[in-house]
Amino acid sequence: MLKKILYGVAGLVVIGAVGALTLYLNPKLGQRLFLKPSAAFDVANVPPAPDYSQADTWAALPTTQDNADVVPPESGAVDGQAEAVVDVFFVHPTTYYQDDMWNARYDEPDETKQFLDDGVLRHQAAVFNGSARVFAPRYRQATLYAFMGEEPDAYNALEFAYGDVAQAFDYYIENLNDGRPFILASHSQGSLHGMKLLQEKIAGTNLANRMVAAYLVGFSIPEELGAEGVGPCREAHATGCYLNWNSVTSDAETMGWKETTKIWIDGKLQHIDGRKIACVNPITGSLGGSAEAIANLGSQPFADSEEAVRPVRAEATGASCSDGMLIVAPPTDDDGFTYGTFGGDYHIYDYNFFHMNIRADVSRRIGAFWKR
DSSP: OHHHHHHHHHHHHHHHHHHHHHHHHOHHHHHHHHTSOSSOOOGGGSOOOOOTTSGGGEEEOTTSOOGGGOOOTTSOOOOOTTTOSOEEEEEOOOOOOOSSOSBOOTTOOHHHHHIIIIIIHHHTGGGGTTTSEEEEEOOOOBOGGGGTOOSHHHHHHHHHHHHHHHHHHHHIIIIISTTOOEEEEEETHHHHHHHHHIIIIITTSGGGGGEEEEEEESSOOBSSOOOTTOOBOOSTTOOSEEEOOOEEOTTOOOHIIIIIOEEEETTEEEEOTTOOBOOBOTTTOSBSOEEOGGGOOOBOOOOOTTOSOOOOBTTOOOEEEETTEEEOOOOSSOGGGTTTOBTTBOGGGTTGGGHHHHHHHHHHHHHHHHHO
């Protein structure tokens, strides 16, 4: 009997090892097995739509208390939303990693909500609160697999998510903005949608005259985006332009960023296919170039569940634009800078690494906007 049990355990170990090796050698198989929703995308079965006249459809508003209001302790930064005369419309990244549906509920609970409210707002959207009022809509975001799959369902889910973002932006402009200058900001999936907002709702319209800048961070944003009159920010005082960077180490695999990432361009959702990617260095604020760590005013480490926000760490990493990627050399002696990384890709730290420099960049561009 004991031998049978041991043979059974040994068999399970072998099966597990073979399965793990198979997934390692065939990552797309793993994506399909663990991330792809089992049901097809069906617009008749999507979660209920958000009503942006209701406060609960916004993750952050300047009139509510939320984690977009926080500032790093001992940094000298302040939450200036009460006095700010500029807004930021912030589109959040993917926080829905389940395979239940192609598109999450806008009020998806549990980890999806926690990642957004406690993580994204605190470490990304809050970077703008020193100079701008923060508006961040909830939306029926596409699940993570939508960026990996090539079937029509994946494309449909991303297009559907954009529909909510566009509706939120229209509501914001018509009912909440009051004709004020604004910043468009985003990360990851949010920057895919921000890219289309810039092309379809802002560039070539009167809104372009009120846009201070667009921080389309953590995505493959081409230098030639096709947004009429709007290009990458070439210098630190430029306005009416867009910024983008993707944080990786020098030995990271970047083919996906440069070849297969889905982008909105030429009126449709398609692969970037080798188009030149914009890299605006967040330390200098200029297109391309390098900056030493001494110029980094303060990086924000991730906090554990018991800490609201940790102090920033000055000179944590330099940054150098190379072939569309932002090369970083992050600290390895603090788990606040190593959590959630793989293969040299520091995607989730795109804002964290440059927290204080982004605050300074936002303030500088707003000042340049008023002078303009």
